[in-house]
Amino acid sequence: MASVNRITVLAVGLIGGSLAKALREKNYANEIVGWGRNESTLQRAIELGVIDSYELDLAQAVQGSDIVVIATPTLIAVDMLQQLAELVPATTIITDVASVKGNLLRAAKQFFGEVPANLVLGHPIAGSEKSGVEAVNEKLFINHRVILTPSQETSIEAVSTITDMWEVTGADVVTMAVDDHDEVLAATSHLPHILAYALVDALAGQKEQQDIFRFAAGGFRDFTRIASSDPKMWHDIALANDKALLKMIDLFSAQMNELRDAIAKADSEAITGCFTRAKAARDHFSDILSKQHQSTITDE
Ligand SMILES: NC(=O)C1=CN([C@@H]2O[C@H](COP(=O)(O)OP(=O)(O)OC[C@H]3O[C@@H](n4cnc5c(N)ncnc54)[C@H](O)[C@@H]3O)[C@@H](O)[C@H]2O)C=CC1
Numbered sequence: 001m002a003s004v005n006r007i008t009v010l011a012v013g014l015i016g017g018s019l020a021k022a023l024r025e026k027n028y029a030n031e032i033v034g035w036g037r038n039e040s041t042l043q044r045a046i047e048l049g050v051i052d053s054y055e056l057d058l059a060q061a062v063q064g065s066d067i068v069v070i071a072t073p074t075l076i077a078v079d080m081l082q083q084l085a086e087l088v089p090a091t092t093i094i095t096d097v098a099s100v101k102g103n104l105l106r107a108a109k110q111f112f113g114e115v116p117a118n119l120v121l122g123h124p125i126a127g128s129e130k131s132g133v134e135a136v137n138e139k140l141f142i143n144h145r146v147i148l149t150p151s152q153e154t155s156i157e158a159v160s161t162i163t164d165m166w167e168v169t170g171a172d173v174v175t176m177a178v179d180d181h182d183e184v185l186a187a188t189s190h191l192p193h194i195l196a197y198a199l200v201d202a203l204a205g206q207k208e209q210q211d212i213f214r215f216a217a218g219g220f221r222d223f224t225r226i227a228s229s230d231p232k233m234w235h236d237i238a239l240a241n242d243k244a245l246l247k248m249i250d251l252f253s254a255q256m257n258e259l260r261d262a263i264a265k266a267d268s269e270a271i272t273g274c275f276t277r278a279k280a281a282r283d284h285f286s287d288i289l290s291k292q293h294q295s296t297i298t299d300e
Pocket residue numbers: 011012013014015016036037038041071072073074076077097098099100123124125126127128129130131132133230233237
């Protein structure tokens with residue numbers, strides 16, 4: 001593993017902070033520097049053992065770093081990339097944690113003139129509905145996937161360094177094409193968040209909302225936990241991945257209309273068909289998850 005002296009994390013929130021703390025606990029680098037706009041948050045990050053030091057000036061923060069990790073909200077990551085194009089030499093690896101990759105790849109081509117070899121776009125598939133430095137959890141990435149989306153232009157050494165970095169946190173690193181990433185995540189993460197927000201907002205707008213929430217059963221709680229996620233974060237994701245997300249919303253709306261018609265017509269066959277297929281698919285998914293869980297227990 002190539003030795004890493006200095007890592008800079010741009011924005012020390014849930015994901016940037018959890019990565020910094022995980023790496024710090026494994027002594028992965030000599031120095032982990034945080035950058036942010038709010039000095040009290042950065043001081044708090046030092047108190048919590050998340051970073052070694054901080055800088056408020058971006059140029060100072062990235063100077064001499066081997067790896068710069070962009071961990072801001074998704075649309076802000078585009079601005080960060082633009083600023084880094086002026087500040088960072090080709091010897092520094094730039095990576096990120098944003099939930100959408102296509103918009104950043106397009107921005108990179110625009111700001112750097114081509115996809116720079118030292119840019120390794122990445123996305124940890126781990127997190128929670130909580131945000132900010134107080135929610136930092138150094139174990140967050142253990143046994144979770146991290147998707148890297150290198151392009152043809154990306155340096156193999158840079159991909160290998162970022163793979164090593166994530167593996168140190170306990171993550172399982174896979175690579176994927178950018179468009180595939182954005183389509184898969186639109187289906188499995190972005191659509192479910194939109195559905196949870198829409199459901200809770202629709203119900204909260206009803207006059208009887210007090211009663212509705214008072215009598216809500218476990219299913220409502222399971223299905224809507226993610227509606228507590230940060231609205232700003234999900235605003236950025238929805239707009240950054242608009243094309244893939246609109247496709248998924250249309251697919252879902254068509255399915256919803258079919259189910260609505262089936263209920264209106266008391267079409268038992270159609271209703272049971274949908275529920276049975278969905279149950280089989282969900283049970284299969286549960287089996288995969290429990291096998292993954294078993295194999296991680298045996299590995300320990
Ligand atoms: N929360 C989650 O479960 C996951 C989030 N992500 C992605 O990771 C990135 C960071 O998300 P979290 O750490 O969850 O959010 P967070 O809200 O915990 O942290 C975001 C940080 O960015 C800072 N920030 C906000 N606006 C800024 C601006 N204009 N300039 C500079 N800094 C700014 C905030 O002060 C905060 O420190 C996002 O792109 C998100 O989509 C990826 C995987 C999981």
